[in-house]
Amino acid sequence: MIIHKGSKxxxxxxYGKNPLFICVIGNTETAKIPGISAxxxxxxxxxxxxxxxxxxxxxxxxxxxxxxxxxxxxxPTPALITRSALKIAGIQKIVVNAGLRIPPKxxxxxxxxxxxxxxxxxxxxxxRRVEEILENARTAGQILSGFADYLVIGESIAGGTTTALGVxxxxxxxxxxxxxxxxxxxxHDIKIRVVAEGMRKAGIKKGSCADDPVRAISCVGDPMIPxxxxxxxxxxxxxxxxxxxxxxAVLAVVKALSSIKNLCVATTRWILQDKQADLLGIxxxxxxxxxxxxxxxxxxxxxxxxxxxxxxxxxxxxxxxAVISAIxxxxxxxxxxxxxxxxxxxxxxx
Amino acid sequence: MIIHKGSKxxxxxxYGKNPLFICVIGNTETAKIPGISAxxxxxxxxxxxxxxxxxxxxxxxxxxxxxxxxxxxxxPTPALITRSALKIAGIQKIVVNAGLRIPPKxxxxxxxxxxxxxxxxxxxxxxRRVEEILENARTAGQILSGFADYLVIGESIAGGTTTALGVxxxxxxxxxxxxxxxxxxxxHDIKIRVVAEGMRKAGIKKGSCADDPVRAISCVGDPMIPxxxxxxxxxxxxxxxxxxxxxxAVLAVVKALSSIKNLCVATTRWILQDKQADLLGIxxxxxxxxxxxxxxxxxxxxxxxxxxxxxxxxxxxxxxxAVISAIxxxxxxxxxxxxxxxxxxxxxxx
Numbered sequence: 001m002i003i004h005k006g007s008k009x010x011x012x013x014x015y016g017k018n019p020l021f022i023c024v025i026g027n028t029e030t031a032k033i034p035g036i037s038a039x040x041x042x043x044x045x046x047x048x049x050x051x052x053x054x055x056x057x058x059x060x061x062x063x064x065x066x067x068x069x070x071x072x073x074x075x076p077t078p079a080l081i082t083r084s085a086l087k088i089a090g091i092q093k094i095v096v097n098a099g100l101r102i103p104p105k106x107x108x109x110x111x112x113x114x115x116x117x118x119x120x121x122x123x124x125x126x127x128r129r130v131e132e133i134l135e136n137a138r139t140a141g142q143i144l145s146g147f148a149d150y151l152v153i154g155e156s157i158a159g160g161t162t163t164a165l166g167v168x169x170x171x172x173x174x175x176x177x178x179x180x181x182x183x184x185x186x187x188h189d190i191k192i193r194v195v196a197e198g199m200r201k202a203g204i205k206k207g208s209c210a211d212d213p214v215r216a217i218s219c220v221g222d223p224m225i226p227x228x229x230x231x232x233x234x235x236x237x238x239x240x241x242x243x244x245x246x247x248x249a250v251l252a253v254v255k256a257l258s259s260i261k262n263l264c265v266a267t268t269r270w271i272l273q274d275k276q277a278d279l280l281g282i283x284x285x286x287x288x289x290x291x292x293x294x295x296x297x298x299x300x301x302x303x304x305x306x307x308x309x310x311x312x313x314x315x316x317x318x319x320x321x322a323v324i325s326a327i328x329x330x331x332x333x334x335x336x337x338x339x340x341x342x343x344x345x346x347x348x349x350x
Numbered sequence: 351m352i353i354h355k356g357s358k359x360x361x362x363x364x365y366g367k368n369p370l371f372i373c374v375i376g377n378t379e380t381a382k383i384p385g386i387s388a389x390x391x392x393x394x395x396x397x398x399x400x401x402x403x404x405x406x407x408x409x410x411x412x413x414x415x416x417x418x419x420x421x422x423x424x425x426p427t428p429a430l431i432t433r434s435a436l437k438i439a440g441i442q443k444i445v446v447n448a449g450l451r452i453p454p455k456x457x458x459x460x461x462x463x464x465x466x467x468x469x470x471x472x473x474x475x476x477x478r479r480v481e482e483i484l485e486n487a488r489t490a491g492q493i494l495s496g497f498a499d500y501l502v503i504g505e506s507i508a509g510g511t512t513t514a515l516g517v518x519x520x521x522x523x524x525x526x527x528x529x530x531x532x533x534x535x536x537x538h539d540i541k542i543r544v545v546a547e548g549m550r551k552a553g554i555k556k557g558s559c560a561d562d563p564v565r566a567i568s569c570v571g572d573p574m575i576p577x578x579x580x581x582x583x584x585x586x587x588x589x590x591x592x593x594x595x596x597x598x599a600v601l602a603v604v605k606a607l608s609s610i611k612n613l614c615v616a617t618t619r620w621i622l623q624d625k626q627a628d629l630l631g632i633x634x635x636x637x638x639x640x641x642x643x644x645x646x647x648x649x650x651x652x653x654x655x656x657x658x659x660x661x662x663x664x665x666x667x668x669x670x671x672a673v674i675s676a677i678x679x680x681x682x683x684x685x686x687x688x689x690x691x692x693x694x695x696x697x698x699x700x
Binding site: 020058092093094096097103105106107108109110111112132136137139140143146147148 | 370408442443444446447453455456457458459460461462482486487489490493496497498
């Protein structure tokens with residue numbers, strides 16, 4: 001049920017323990033570049049995707065948008081998986097606002113970030129702001145560590161793999177053609193072009209920010225990255241980084257500011273099997289870091305969910321890590337899949 | 351060390367348990383009415399008092415204001431007591447922003463409130479906003495309940511006893527001349543006059559909002575009251591209401607929206623002994639609710655702290671409840687007082 005890529009020993013220590021799930025959400029204008037993101041039916045709607053995911057996670061429905069978190073093609077948000085896993089395993093959750101245009105109608109932890117600009121301009125965030133997010137998130141990581149045996153941190157930010165690519169390239173990680181996409185056809189060319197233009201405008205080169213993650217983020221990153229990294233840096237308990245290739249950017253930032261320890265990347269099988277991306281190839285460049293994948297199978301599920309098996313969505317809202325932590329707490333994978341299917345039907349009929 | 355007013359049985363169940371301390375902070379323009387508040391050297395500074403308290407609680411220093419949280423007369427914020435108690439007992443803490451002009455430079459939980467207006471105008475907050483705060487805070491209470499065996503909720507809002515008086519009178523609690531003050535000479539006349547003017551402008555009468563707490567708050571309340579009440583309403587574990595006479599307003603709101611159960615008011619000896627106020631007389635009107643007081647003694651402490659024994663400050667930032675929960679977790683009162691004295695000297699010399 002869990003695909004181990006060096007994670008067996010790490011995860012074995014977390015069996016039966018009590019995790020806290022944290023979802024870090026933010027916006028980047030980068031998501032509105034045509035062709036970049038599928039998270040939102042049209043570019044302007046990407047502003048609503050993260051708060052809608054967060055609301056769905058808490059209430060089983062969205063509040064800042066009408067309707068349900070399903071694309072017109074019938075493909076549901078990965079928050080469906082996350083919510084089901086956390087619910088079945090009785091795992092506590094909390095949302096961190098890293099910088100949003102529209103706040104979700106739920107209580108959340110504010111680290112005083114702001115939405116990120118279009119990285120094509122080379123100015124994603126003010127450097128001071130990046131430092132403040134990092135520092136506030138570090139304190140948040142300390143606080144939240146007091147509430148659980150380990151942390152599971154997920155994210156929702158439309159356009160996030162492009163900004164992650166920007167941060168990784170600026171920090172010297174060879175990530176071109178390796179970041180994932182929520183679309184079956186990964187628009188690597190557009191992502192690489194956007195990042196290259198942003199780096200040129202910002203006057204940075206590949207690897208020139210290897211020791212300056214704040215600069216990398218402020219030029220071509222997004223607010224989720226420092227918020228997520230700060231929580232990891234402040235954590236005093238083990239951490240599951242619940243995400244796909246964006247975790248490469250988080251790990252690069254964490255490594256540059258401190259050291260990599262007591263953590264594991266937790267994602268989905270769909271990410272590990274993605275032939276158009278290379279999570280392990282990214283992670284290996286940062287260090288020997290355990291990676292685990294949740295072996296969720298939607299091949300017998302209703303159409304819409306089955307799109308996940310054809311390369312849609314793949315990961316997000318910490319879906320893979322949520323499922324893995326639920327399994328570690330004793331949840332049954334089949335029961336989770338059945339619950340997700342039931343919930344999907346409910347949403348479709350709503 | 352704990353003065354019991356019907357609280358012995360309730361508190362006995364919390365011995366050795368693991369609490370979470372929550373500090374709810376907000377602003378009301380009411381604090382700027384001359385003579386109302388001592389929390390801040392001049393009326394405009396009252397905007398900074400709650401965020402400065404919250405910052406001090408986390409970092410032992412303020413960030414949004416220069417200098418230390420001590421009045422020109424040398425009287426320190428009660429956050430000094432709270433911080434020391436939580437530190438010694440190893441109690442986790444988190445801040446909830448109910449509606450602030452200036453956000454503290456720490457991570458906090460946002461319930462999407464806004465600062466309250468001057469209640470003299472009879473329009474403290476939009477009614478919709480009050481409902482949103484209540485609902486978000488209720489969810490926050492549910493979330494935070496998952497992190498501890500019981501909750502200890504304190505507050506910091508300059509001008510808060512006047513808005514509490516407003517809510518209590520509108521809801522039919524005879525609280526005139528009974529609310530406390532952070533000043534040795536309690537300006538009851540000004541408070542009563544301000545509330546009366548606000549109620550007249552809002553078209554409400556004593557008791558006319560007995561079943562409509564949202565209206566009472568929106569006319570003559572403040573954002574702290576619905577945020578605090580919402581957390582209590584959402585809590586699934588026992589709650590210590592760590593405050594003075596303002597807790598009467600919170601309890602009235604909680605009772606009107608649900609029922610009073612599994613809670614206790616936790617305050618200081620200075621509040622219980624206050625001859626210019628009547629906490630028990632207020633609480634009794636809401637119901638048979640246990641009250642406990644922390645028997646903190648500053649009579650042999652340095653001048654400045656000793657002002658607490660002469661009626662300055664008395665309570666705030668959940669000081670009394672923080673000390674009580676620290677004692678329940680095994681902390682020693684003398685050690686806490688020595689630590690507070692040491693910290694006070696450090697701040698004075700800074």
